[in-house]
Amino acid sequence: MNTNHTFTATSAEVDAAAIAPLPQSRKVYQQGSRPDIRVPFREISQGETPTMFGGEANPPLTVYDSSGPYTDPSVNIDIRKGLPALRSAWIAERNDTEQLDGASSEYGQARLQDPGLASLRFELKRAPRRAVAGSNVSQVHYARRGIITPEMEFIAIRENLQRERYVEMLRASSPDGDRLVQRLLRQHPGQSFGAAIPVSVTPEFVRAEVARGRAIIPANINHPESEPMVIGRNFLVKINANIGNSALSSNISDEVEKMTWAIRWGGDTVMDLSTGKNIHETREWIIRNSPVPIGTVPIYQALEKVDGKAEELTWEIFRDTLIEQAEQGVDYFTVHAGVRLPFIPMTANRMTGIVSRGGSIMAKWCLAHHKESFIYERFEDICEIMKAYDVSFSLGDGLRPGSGYDANDEAQFAELKTLGELTQVAWQHDVQVMVEGPGHVPMHLIKENMDMQLKHCHEAPFYTLGPLTTDIAPGYDHITSGIGAALIGWYGTAMLCYVTPKEHLGLPNKKDVKDGIITYKIAAHAADLAKGHPGAAIRDNALSKARFEFRWDDQFNLGLDPDTAKDFHDETLPKDSMKVA
């Protein structure tokens, strides 16, 4: 990454690595009930199986594709212009929003008017939208009124992965097609711990799951570039990638590059955790170029506005930050509303205290003023902001354990119960909610986390950071936590926040981002298989067939990372002739 170059808006370029096609893959779209519902997939073609009588065809496999237009060679990517606003018409035709004259946050206005930022600024041509007074533009609000939005239909198509088409192709591929269908679709019955995943996802199913709060669609009306996706226990397990610069390093193009790199390998959402200067501008560049939902932790930026002095934070500064970011298009906010004053003493005997950055900021504020958290007290005011833009809550676990020692303790579960209460408050406002979870938890204590969350948070989607199952492997925490992530995903967690090899040690670079993503794609898929997600085994079966038939290239290409698989193979057997033999 060009860490040493100065970023300028006029010369910004997309990372070449983000737009290269993946081997033997092409972008395909499935149209929904209207022409502007075009759901993207990646189709991986396969070679024939050599047989005595001319070869057995192996139909192409369709996989979930989070990479957006970057991997579509017919789209001309210019990150200075941002991605096409594919949801604009859907948002506009609902007739419940208005285009503002400009940013309504004080900070957003100030940044726009600062001439010193001209060289950094993304030139957004449109003004933000907001719900008209008295309206609620959240997906859960529509869902509860029985409305199936285009977003919901998009998601239904997306979750089905064109399985029916694959079955048809397989059946038609040979006289033996029925047997092939049986083989390739065979899957062990799962153990779902109460998840109820339908064989085929309908738009109505998406609506119903969102309506009862068991799934969310992070889709800010100011992020019309995003391709709708769903987070919920009865859908494919999703993963999130954290990016973000610090005061010490990384610039805007690095962060855009990390985002495009993360989604190329399968990041379903991206959180921008930037803390340095120019985080407003960095965020704008990321959102305008992101086809996946973007999450943030607004308290980080609020803290920058008071020069890092937690005790100087106020509701007004926080509120202005929420509006500033909502109008940029952030799709979900981590809000540490459960860090309540009475819970802080519960952390006194911990090994690692409060390790959540947002949690420790709020704990510091509460102690400095000896007052209840203003985020907790103003929670309904925050709901009003969320519903005006459709920002989803990610209720932060500010008291999560920072070590196995502190796992499942009084502080953690006291906060979790509060998050459950706040979930219900948000639902009363028709605001979408997911709930964050740990952290650091030995394997045998992981299930209790899921069980407690299901019980206290009424099946709102759980979104966990790992958890790390041991603390003795700094440098390998993608693995210590990948184990925990696979387990908690199996038990019912809807989205897994990745951990990279740099966890606890430094900021991830592109290699770390990829290592984290692939590890978490493995964990999420292992969870889908164990839950018995319908059709989850198709890709495993197709790859195993390719492996058994020595179709090396197909084995690479059907995998999560064809480049690495091929490189590793060629290291040992560099000759193409040997690979085929």
Place this chain on the structure above:
Amino acid sequence: MNTNHTFTATSAEVDAAAIAPLPQSRKVYQQGSRPDIRVPFREISQGETPTMFGGEANPPLTVYDSSGPYTDPSVNIDIRKGLPALRSAWIAERNDTEQLDGASSEYGQARLQDPGLASLRFELKRAPRRAVAGSNVSQVHYARRGIITPEMEFIAIRENLQRERYVEMLRASSPDGDRLVQRLLRQHPGQSFGAAIPVSVTPEFVRAEVARGRAIIPANINHPESEPMVIGRNFLVKINANIGNSALSSNISDEVEKMTWAIRWGGDTVMDLSTGKNIHETREWIIRNSPVPIGTVPIYQALEKVDGKAEELTWEIFRDTLIEQAEQGVDYFTVHAGVRLPFIPMTANRMTGIVSRGGSIMAKWCLAHHKESFIYERFEDICEIMKAYDVSFSLGDGLRPGSGYDANDEAQFAELKTLGELTQVAWQHDVQVMVEGPGHVPMHLIKENMDMQLKHCHEAPFYTLGPLTTDIAPGYDHITSGIGAALIGWYGTAMLCYVTPKEHLGLPNKKDVKDGIITYKIAAHAADLAKGHPGAAIRDNALSKARFEFRWDDQFNLGLDPDTAKDFHDETLPKDSMKVA
């Protein structure tokens, strides 16, 4: 590695990377009841915690050390001479063995007499030993007679990790010592699924576990260089590293280097799976320089002796190979005795057939002759060989699944039941046994593997390859399988065979070996924590304390891989002053 250099015995040198000390670590020995029981550990020193009143001491932590004399700076390593034969006196004083005049296998004699091999040959000065006629020199034989061998005492000391000494140091370190003991030793109660791990391991406990077949001590009398270790469900979970050259690549020094590299990072045993030429000589170099037990798959070499034609294998060739390897000092043999003729048709509808190399060799033989496997039929003859040298069985799962599709099928479990029957046959002969397990298994089907093994194999130690929990990530199968390994270790598997990133793609190089080892050390430790292994959390707690106190160097050094942790940290914050700050 010097793959391109020609190996010669006279110029062979130890890999410099294998003998470098680990940061802030020193080799310590704890003496047992006699001066020649000296149990090695690695002691990691820590810095002080800065406090207002001068600093809180953090006593050094003792960790399990599989690296042998290589990490002892007082030992002069010369791989041409091999390691000191620390068990020689123990073996000799039992008075049940005799020194032979020379190798008693035909092949072993032929190799020794081949002048063309002079430049490759390890110059072993001693002749092999064998039990005197009518004797059984296996550890289980002694155990059942109530004899506590020096090996058992060594293991008891080793498994306790000097915990009592640590507690004493901690208590004496400050007036607040009692509180520190409580904190550093605190551990969540485990979920052991029937394992019964004592708070402190006594030599008598080791004996009793070996006597009832629930643990094995792989300790061939011709491998007196090995430091005794135990494999059993009521001990620390162990890991194995596979090495081995192929016809295509790698030479003797590469393999010795992989062995020393594997044990440096925590390999508890090493399997030499070499298949190229000179495997007899390669094995000799590895065993003579290995402080950990060495396992092999003798059928691989037997196949070389019949030019790769499985149908030409005979009992006589196999028998000669067993004796050849037993007299070199191989500590355990993978023997695919459960691949019986009637089971082979059960694999017909599999996705990936028979993927075990040994399994497919035997299946081919059975089909070619349409006869029952000679390994199965001659099993009691094999027991006679095993007991004459104390070679342990690793009953191979030749019909293990090669894909999630084939997991837990009829063929796999038919073989497992046979392995259970053979376990009892071996036990009738007082021969040590462990049982191998899969392979490729989705998460929710893993527990059935453990349950079936416990039931049918009467608690003989289980030794599994992963299992891989999904098949879609070639290039990352250390991770797909590390998840499964952690789970099955938790459920009761005694030893986890590592999988490297090169699995399915090629032979591992040193980087792959290390990645595989660290991943499996994580899995094994996560399993120990979840089982509630007494004291397992101490290292996690110490590292978490260092982390919370910003003692960066201690955090690196207490981890499984200090080098990588430090490098990752320094990448982002290269200045030492910033690291301390």
